[in-house]
Amino acid sequence: MPTSPEYARSVAEALKTLGLTKYEALVYVALLQVTKATATEIHELSGVPRASVYPVLDRLLQKNMVTVSHTTPKRFSATPPDNAINTLLREIEEKATYAKDVLGELWKDRTCIEGGDQELIWNILGDANITSRLRDLIYQAGNEIRIMGNWALLKDLREALEERAGEIRIDVIAEHWEGAVPEGVTVTTTVPPVWHEKGKMGERAGMLFVDGTKVMVAMGSHGEAPTALFSEAEGFVRFFSRYWDLIHGFGEKK
Amino acid sequence: MPTSPEYARSVAEALKTLGLTKYEALVYVALLQVTKATATEIHELSGVPRASVYPVLDRLLQKNMVTVSHTTPKRFSATPPDNAINTLLREIEEKATYAKDVLGELWKDRTCIEGGDQELIWNILGDANITSRLRDLIYQAGNEIRIMGNWALLKDLREALEERAGEIRIDVIAEHWEGAVPEGVTVTTTVPPVWHEKGKMGERAGMLFVDGTKVMVAMGSHGEAPTALFSEAEGFVRFFSRYWDLIHGFGEKK
DNA sequence: ACCGTGTTGTTTTTGTTGTAACAACATTTA
DNA sequence: TAAATGTTGTTACAACAAAAACAACACGGT
Incomplete structure (x- = not known):
């Protein structure tokens, strides 16, 4: 259970617009509240089924939102929110400028349908x-x-x-x-x-x-x-x- | 079919990271290539089933990516990509700063588990x-x-x-x-x-x-x-x- | 009556969410 | 030392929700 009160929901929502799934958001938020944790601890902390924690952590690793220590059992730690979110954001902004470029070109020479849209x-x-x-x-x-x-x-x-x-x-x-x-x-x-x-x-x-x-x-x-x-x-x-x-x-x- | 060659796929991908669905991306890209179009024309242009075009356009309307003219039949027009994508981006960045704020607080006073993570x-x-x-x-x-x-x-x-x-x-x-x-x-x-x-x-x-x-x-x-x-x-x-x-x-x- | 538009359902598919079972390993207990 | 117990990491799969794809139909204009 997140120690935070009602923020949990709205933050999870915000993280989802940044491309995370519900589980990813839950795990990350849970992991933020401790310095490190094992998969089982994360499961208890976040409410995410233990078996699901592993694939979720894998994805978060790819996204640079957590790091892993290869001890037994594995320990996980959240990357500071500033860094983590900036990484996500940069990725998105990159895609955005790319889309703007390509679509801008496409749009410039769109075919002018007769019956004027004006x-x-x-x-x-x-x-x-x-x-x-x-x-x-x-x-x-x-x-x-x-x-x-x-x-x-x-x-x-x-x-x-x-x-x-x-x-x-x-x-x-x-x-x-x-x-x-x-x-x-x-x-x-x-x-x-x-x-x-x-x-x-x-x-x-x-x-x-x-x-x-x-x-x-x-x-x-x-x-x-x-x-x-x-x-x-x-x-x-x-x-x-x-x-x-x-x-x-x-x-x-x- | 989009007149554009291979861009189509990568742009659709980029638009999806900005929160659009596959259909939304297809419709928007199709609509960008003409000055205006009816639902049926959009269907032909984008390959999206005609019946699905309407709910998709509704969502794009909410997101300020198309405008509608209430003639019969209704005409739709894409908003210029620069404006459209900036609108999407602003929304996302807003959520991002919110998340950074809240999570930053959360993270600052995280509970220090014993067995030092250092x-x-x-x-x-x-x-x-x-x-x-x-x-x-x-x-x-x-x-x-x-x-x-x-x-x-x-x-x-x-x-x-x-x-x-x-x-x-x-x-x-x-x-x-x-x-x-x-x-x-x-x-x-x-x-x-x-x-x-x-x-x-x-x-x-x-x-x-x-x-x-x-x-x-x-x-x-x-x-x-x-x-x-x-x-x-x-x-x-x-x-x-x-x-x-x-x-x-x-x-x-x- | 016909055709195209707009709307309403329903099915299929996909991806996430959630549950169960199991092998590998470490720790404890006899 | 060997059996018993418990935890970890994996795999398989059921349940569910959202999106995608399809089918049917009422309406308005010709």
Whole structure:
């Protein structure tokens, strides 16, 4: 039984995303809590069946998470978590850059299907994903950014906006702005548009124009999982562009 | 069928270490090669059974690797690999730091079993793991480093050695040294000790002393998987220390 | 009525999880 | 010294869960 309280579960979960199995996680965590142990001790400490301990330790050896001393009986010892996890992580990051390389190539010369995809409206699901997409759009903007939204949405984009502030024109419409306004950014405060009133304040809501050709709109979830829309469709862009101008008329420069 | 040749397999492998399943990888790679596609097209492109495409796309949607357009039929589009993979990676790295935190705490106050583990000799398996361990030892050295080895072993440690060069005393014994010798490092060249002659030259071989109390010896694999030994056992340390002095007598400062 | 889409089950397969049995060895006991 | 006991390391295999592969069907549009 791990002396640790509830951490056990969440840590095991974390280790699993790093590529370990449940048993591997259990054994490693158990082994961390002593300086060394025999297979049987590990079995008692971790709750993993004794017979299963051996193959598990083999795999952990390959992964450089434990070391073995060839005495009788064999003794095992955990490598310090910092080293062990960094090793795992390096492996993963390596694969990641490789995948990025190859897939990036593949993607560059993808075949352009006729019926232009620019006319479609794409959905992005999930809060984190929406923020992530907005950030990407900001970083990849060519010459102009216009963004309007509540603070819940804007606060996670400050960093990205600041970084682009020097390079391209950035206009912001917000109910308010907390902290310093970055150099090169124009902030217009105005009465809350529709999406600010809507119930829960914590929900991200707003819209982002990039280069006058792309729009992303986050609408706040109506009970469902949060969803945002992205499009380069002309009608879609024009509609929200009008809306922007309308609101902009009300606002006051800051 | 993916238009790509043999990459397909290795990329799928890489994506799996990032937490995707086989189907998820296949679908994503297929979808990358076109600007957009319906479920049926994805099925044809990827070889994944049509019925399975839907749940797979759902999961990819959650992971922000594809977007959906709610037309009839639904259209799907891959998010650019850079963004997609970074999102995956961030998730994993987050878990990793969490695990490091919690496990680091756990490890700090592990219960010290009697029969001192310092008297044991520990085995480290695998080439990468050996290098990684050597590096860790170098970074964590308190006041002195002595290292002797062939170039195959030394060349991967240059960086680590350079970093510590200013802070602590470092002595190196090598058959030769390529490139500039870092400031603060003493290199002694000498005739190749036993392990240099042994057959294959590419194999890492050598020994590392840290603070006069810890030794790690990499012996070159005799057919088996490469193995290194680590110990703080007094007899073990003394034995190799003598050996060091012996070799050192032959060498010439450089 | 027909075709393709999207959905719902069910079977097969794979890999992990869990149990049982056993040979090799060391230690104790007679 | 030899038998008895207990532990270690291995092997085989049952149980289970998740993913993969297949089959069937309701629905909407033509």
